[in-house]
Amino acid sequence: MQRINPIRQSILLLAFLVTVSAQTVSARNLPDFTELVEDNSAAVVNISTSAERKAAEGGAHGSPFSQRQFDQLPEFFQEFFRGPHSPFGGGSPGRQAPRQSMGSGFIVSADGYVLTNNHVVEGADEIIVRLNDRRELPARLVGTDPRSDMAVLKIEDGDDLPVVEIGRSRDLKVGEWVLAIGSPFGFDYTVTAGIVSALGRSLPSENYVPFIQTDVAINPGNSGGPLFNLDGEVIGINSQIYTRSGGFMGVSFAIPIDDAMNVFRQLRDDGSVSRGWLGVLIQEVNRDLAESFGLERPRGALVAEVMAGSPAQKAGLEAGDIVLSYDGEEVALSSDLPPMVGRTPVGETAELKVLRGGKEIDVDVEIGRLPQNGQIGQAGEPAGGGDDPSSSPLGLGIEPVPAEIADSWDLASGGVLVTEVTPGPARDAGIRVNDVITELNRQPVGSVKDFRKVVKSLPDNNAVSVRVVRQGRASYFVMKP
Known part of the structure; x- marks a missing residue:
């Protein structure tokens, strides 16, 4: 029999005890969510809605999801809801059951005000709120705000109901623990936890959140x-996920409660939401644009277009300005600016720090009210002769802007129409036929003559900015002659 050295045995035992102790300490430091769930579950509600199905409307087979949500479900869930034993009525041919959907919400006042997403109750004829004590209470829709995907409900005959405690999303830090309570796939009061992955995310569908x-x-x-x-x-209010499968893939998004409570108070008191409006079209400042505008690093929001009659125009903002800060708060990304403006009360004056012509200036803007459908500008008349790719070192064929395009795109300052793009700096930059160039190297281009003059003065091997109007929308590109 082989004997173990006593010293070696002691070392192994000590190492084992240290490992066990470290694991115990690590487990002890993990958060315990049990008390949090017990204290707050009563104020979390399940929301079910129904709406009469239109004759031409397709169905989600009686499931608690909209057709779009149903199509994203895994196949075995779809089969479950289609089947004859489905608790939601199945999908028998010819049957037109009421369209149903399901979501979650939470009570914010003892008299029964509930916050949820707009897409949960959109188009509903009947809304039922179920509490965790299994009471089912009818609720009426107080108001919705599609721009933030929020809705406010009021439980009928609500009295002394349990409520959640509202925190401050502005105090959140990336990496801290968070917990969600809801009803995924109809499984009531499911608890999931994770961490804050990032703050201030902008999504294409929601510019003001x-x-x-x-x-x-x-x-x-x-x-x-x-x-x-x-x-x-x-x-926060859980609102959206990023997915390629229809299910959770590790990336979810929540509406910050600071913004949500502002919307709630306006919907409760006024029935609608008023947001600040600057009246500009903006784009991101990438590395090449930063170089062409003389910035040391990419930052700010580049103004691609100023809407006629907007607060921005009245304050003197110009296309080509880069907004670096708003009321003392840095604008690191272009997506930072819309929420800042949207939160500003209508009629208040905001101070913008703007980069213009390589110099920082201050611009005071009296913030207006965001219109439902903003329209821009008055049209102008283009002028000048024609051009072709051989006469332009940029590889562009150009001509005056036709009157019908100038009118429909509101090109008050003129420009030149791109008629051909050959291999060269313009094609590399992404410029296309039928684009209208209105500015080159931060100099206005109102005619073919202007364009030729600016091209002759372009520096070699330096990035230059080009303002392009494409299908009525302005954007900046970068060329390197």
């Missing part, structure tokens, strides 16, 4: 439910 990104598992049915911090305070 600086979303909280988390890795908390969110699925259809979680929409409208609360996102809690470890203090048991609601700091």
